[in-house]
Amino acid sequence: MDTLITWLIAGCVLGFFFVRNWRVHKRKEVEALANTGRDALDSHGPRAQHPRIAVDSCIGCGACVVACPEGDVLALIEGKATIVKGHKCIGHGLCAEACPVGAIEMVMAAPSARADLPALTTEGESSVKNLFIAGELGGLALIKNAVNQGRDCIDVIAQRLHKQDRNGEQVWDVIIVGAGPAGISASLRASERGLRALTLEREAVGGTVSKYPREKLVMTSPVEFPLHGRFNKTTLTKEELLAFWDNIMQRTDLNIRTGAVVETVLRQTNGLFALRTAQQTYLAYAVVLALGRAGTPRKLGVKGEELPHVLYRLIEADHYTGKHILVVGGGDSAVEAAMGLARQRGNRVTLSYRRTEFSRLKDRNAKRIAEHVASGKVDVRFSSSPVEFRVGSVLLEQEGRIEELPNDFVWIFAGGTPPTEFLKAAGVAFGSAEPAVVSQLATQ
Secondary structure, eight states: OHHHHHHHHHHHHHHHHHHHHHHHHHHHHHHHHHHHHHHHHHOOOOOSEEEEEOTTTOOOOOHHHHHOTTSSSEEEETTEEEESOGGGOOOOOHHHHHOTTOOEEEEEOOGGGGTTSBOOOTTSBOSSTTEEEOGGGGTOOSHHHHHHHHHHHHHHHHHHHHTSOOOSSSOEEEEEEOOSHHHHHHHHHHHHTTOOEEEEESSOTTGGGGGSOTTOEEESSOEEETTTEEEOOSOEEHHHHHHHHHHHHTOTTOOEEESOOEEEEEEOTTSOEEEEESSOEEEEEEEEEOOOSOOEEOOOOOBTTTSTTEESOOSOGGGOOSOEEEEEOOSHHHHHHHHHHHTSTTOEEEEEOSSSSOOSOOHHHHHHHHHHHHTTSEEEESSEEEEEEETTEEEEEETTEEEEEEOSEEEEOOOEEOSHHHHHHTTOOBSOOOOOBOHHHHHO
16 A cells, blocks of 8 residues: 555656646747747748758757757757747857757758858859858858868868969969958968968958957857867857967968958959959959958938947947947847947946847847846837937937937947948859758868
């Protein structure tokens, strides 16, 4: 009798935990289904590198859901891993690494979903022979992937040049345009492979990374740079990465020229590329474009936007203290800038966003901005937009009411105009490419 009672008690306890876990799972599934429906309204889904799930192989363990650092890109629905917020995926590939049965591979979105991205082969080559595109401009937003692609492009170029009879003309083996993560990786690899390479950068070495707010997290998984070795840390701040860039600049075997704006890239009838800057024209057998997608900052068209205190890039937040600041935008860049500025002594930061809620933030940023709002460090104004910038103030419209706020600086994060016309002028085609399985980029 005692044994029966013991088994009944044990069964009740196990049943309680089973029912509780089942209810938690069903609640998460309902939330995931709701997110899937909402995602269909505000996003076209993945537009670049993202996971492809083999449903027949998926065992529903949830390892991929836990591994994703962006929050709720993936969820378990009816016992299978499912993409619910594809627009938040930036191609980490950690879900594919975590899957114990190999049911996930990293792929590029269908051509119809990336009509504004250049057509690339699996080697990163554009529709123009020997013109390669690496990193964000080709749809790979993650720094680790940009580093790997910059390296791999050079490997292809080195292999082709090895078979080519190069004459004594004043021609570079490869010219790399851009000195961000992809460009730096390509430059280091070119030196490692013994290529005669030149890197042209319009601003500072580091590219977009150099404009991130202080202490912004810029990598979330290990990465290996040619000639340097592996960064084994799973996170790197902007400062740590820029310190690495500084070390790179001390190398005498790299030809990196800053302040060089490439105006045109044209492939000549003899197969050589002519790259024209304001100073001179360079010739090269091959070109790697590592420009990024930000391009020219997009303006709002608001009265007073030409005033000098209206800015589009935040380089060092700690240079601004004791100021009334307005940040315009609702993406990760805007939120990170607002939080970085709010940390500085005496700043009063208002964040204006035209929508009713944040919808595309990284999970960690969503949690942090909620904490900043709760503590009063950032005043978030949803359903609002600036209508006029003035010296000393800004007019902000919110739900039909206009309010004048004291203001010293404005930062606008409304995205940018990508270098589409520049690429089209070079002959690069858009909107279609070879079927590309890119899991090797995510795991190398």
